């Protein structure tokens with residue numbers, strides 16, 4: 558990884574809701590990770606043909622012990638608990654953070670398929686009032702590692718800390734004659750090259766940009782709260798032996814600790 562200015566990372570994230578670390582991982586580190594993810598993806602495509610053909614743009618739960626062998630999981634755990642990733646997370650989280658899940662993003666089967674603006678929180682069971690309150694209070698953060706050049710993400714900077722304008726809400730909800738893929742003003746498009754990391758708040762208004770060779774591994778972390786971690790699948794977490802091989806296992810430790818209280 559090139560030298561990183563953690564103060565600038567922290568400032569940009571808090572102001573804009575996202576930050577990019579270019580060339581975070583070199584080809585040597587990425588090669589075995591790509592191999593594992595590519596194999597996972599091929600298996601996933603076979604098992605989920607119908608969903609893929611209908612609409613899917615991502616898979617999830619990649620570290621599930623039912624889906625990957627021990628050494629492949631170890632490689633992903635090492636990345637999720639990587640020292641530099643942990644330092645970046647410390648720069649953006651207010652305090653401790655837990656590991657939530659992983660996702661792999663790819664292009665839709667149908668090249669005409671449109672993307673969709675959203676905040677991740679809109680898929681929770683929170684009411685609109687609760688979602689408004691949660692902005693700026695509860696943190697879910699994606700760390701996206703690009704495995705190939707891709708158009709990346711389109712984001713509305715600052716929207717992690719404020720509620721929608723009328724237009725943003727109508728587009729996100731497909732109301733008032735709007736569609737979820739309509740253009741929105743004041744957006745930033747963040748294209749990614751292989752090895753770049755994009756860190757962004759799941760609370761912000763964003764949409765994926767399809768195209769290129771899109772294959773992006775998202776690692777999700779959140780405040781270590783029962784309300785956010787209650788749906789974590791324990792089969793996706795390392796056991797105590799596997800934990801020994803991880804440079805910075807704190808995100809996993811926090812999640813285990815919260816799950817034990819449920």
Ligand SMILES: O=C(O)CCC(=O)C(=O)O
Pocket residue numbers: 614662677699709710759763764765766775
């Ligand atoms: O890349 C995409 O398709 C969308 C990504 C996204 O919305 C997310 O990670 O929450």
